[in-house]
Amino acid sequence: MSLALFLAGIATFALLYTTQALLPLISADFGVTESAASWSVSAATGALALCVLPLSALSERYGRRTLMTGSLAVAVAVGLLVPFAPSLGALVALRAVQGAALAGLPATAIAYLAEEVRPRALVAAIGLFVAGNSIGGMSGRVVGGWAAQLWGWRVAVGVIGALAVLCALAFRALLPAPRHFTPAPLxxxxxxxxxxxxxxxxxxxxxxxxxxxxxxxxxxxxxxxxxxxxxxxxxxxxxxxxxxxxxxxxxxxxxxxxxxxxxxxxxxxxxxxxxxxxxxxxxxxxxxxxxxxxxxxxxxxxxxxxxxxxxxxxxxxxxxxxxxxxxxxxxxxxxxxxxxxxxxxxxxxxxxxxxxxxxxxxxxxxxxxxxxxxxxxxxxxxxxxxxxx
CATH class of the missing domain: 1.20.1250.20 (MFS general substrate transporter like domains)
Incomplete structure (x- = not known):
């Protein structure tokens, strides 16, 4: 369970900030200013901010595991489309959808662990999830930076998307069915x-x-x-x-x-x-x-x-x-x-x-x-x- 959430944290934050280290290349490719290119980051984080609260409420009704699985599936699917964005507007729109989907992980992961993990193991489980967030955010930028230097920003984003797919598949295979969740009405x-x-x-x-x-x-x-x-x-x-x-x-x-x-x-x-x-x-x-x-x-x-x-x-x-x-x-x-x-x-x-x-x-x-x-x-x-x- 802890390993599954660790991998979900890696995928979430690698995807969320995947374009941040690549902005100079994105600016040059689309011929846009720094402030315009920065929307590829802001759209994702802004959409996540707007969706955290409603998705946390939905998880009370439909289940933490279901929501996390669906959120991560949508996010990685969109991540595979991002490298093919034909314009900055399309890139920003895809990133907004991705950010909205990713909101399902921070909105529900801690609640899932609190319900399913023994109290004495909870702190360690949450710590591993947070570590996955940090490693994902850092490694996505570092790996993306070197891949972009070799093959360009589009391939770099594709590499991060492929890694996120592997993490998402492992997450779904490892995460056990909930034993203590009780659905509640909205x-x-x-x-x-x-x-x-x-x-x-x-x-x-x-x-x-x-x-x-x-x-x-x-x-x-x-x-x-x-x-x-x-x-x-x-x-x-x-x-x-x-x-x-x-x-x-x-x-x-x-x-x-x-x-x-x-x-x-x-x-x-x-x-x-x-x-x-x-x-x-x-x-x-x-x-x-x-x-x-x-x-x-x-x-x-x-x-x-x-x-x-x-x-x-x-x-x-x-x-x-x-x-x-x-x-x-x-x-x-x-x-x-x-x-x-x-x-x-x-x-x-x-x-x-x-x-x-x-x-x-x-x-x-x-x-x-x-x-x-x-x-x-x-x-x-x-x-x-x-x-x-």
């Missing part, structure tokens, strides 16, 4: 009430916005970095540009350290540290030195994963009811941030080069700091009110 009104309750909570709203802003910085940086590194003064080949995404491994350590940081600094202190680390990384990438640019990306990655881990875990602790919906809303906000960051970061790059993208990222991090300060003021006001009572 309760649209109850779901709407729960969602309204979460969106009406000021702390949850701040956490959703913080997650979105951190992801906007991350999405902008990694969507545009390929253009920066493939141009002078670096002029790196596509394979090396794709290999830059190995820096994602830093995120594993940063996520694991987030809990210790919260213990030492508190939640808001950890958010300040994550935002400051990412801001320092953005400023370092302005240097005309490849080692400093790579170090800057390391700091951006560490800061992002720290902020994301702190915000997402705080959502689960804050929500006293409807935790699945609270987490789904965070996932939606997270991928909305990814979609917006990819597009707006590319627009900023078009307008002002890499410094424009850095400026956009710093503005988003200023939003993180502002929201965290508002949280500090709100917590202080609550303490004063409690003391006065």
């Amino acid at each position: 309760a649209a009104r109850a779901l709407a009430r729960t969602v309204r309750g979460h969106l009406g909570d000021p702390l949850l709203r701040r956490l959703y916005a913080i997650g979105a802003l951190f992801m906007a910085v991350f999405g902008a940086s990694y969507t545009v970095i390929g253009y920066r590194l493939s141009e002078a003064p670096f002029s790196l080949p596509q394979g090396l540009v794709g290999s830059v995404f190995l820096i994602y491994l830093v995120g594993t350590g940063a996520s694991a350290a987030a809990g210790r940081l919260v213990d030492r600094l508190g939640r808001r202190g950890a958010l300040y540290l994550g935002g400051g680390t990412a801001a320092g990384g953005l400023l370092l990438t302005l240097a005309p030195s490849l080692p400093l640019v790579l170090l800057g990306l390391v700091l951006i990655t560490a800061g992002f994963f720290t902020g994301h881990a702190v915000a997402s875990s705080a959502v689960s602790r804050t929500a006293v009811h409807g935790r699945a919906q609270a987490s789904a809303l965070y996932t939606s906000a997270y991928y909305i941030g990814s979609s917006a960051g990819s597009t707006l970061g590319a627009v900023a790059f078009r307008a002002g080069g890499w410094p424009g993208t850095v400026g956009f990222g710093l503005l988003a991090l200023l939003g993180v700091v502002t929201l965290t300060l508002l949280g500090t003021r709100a917590a202080r006001a609550e303490r004063l009110a409690a003391d006065g009572a």
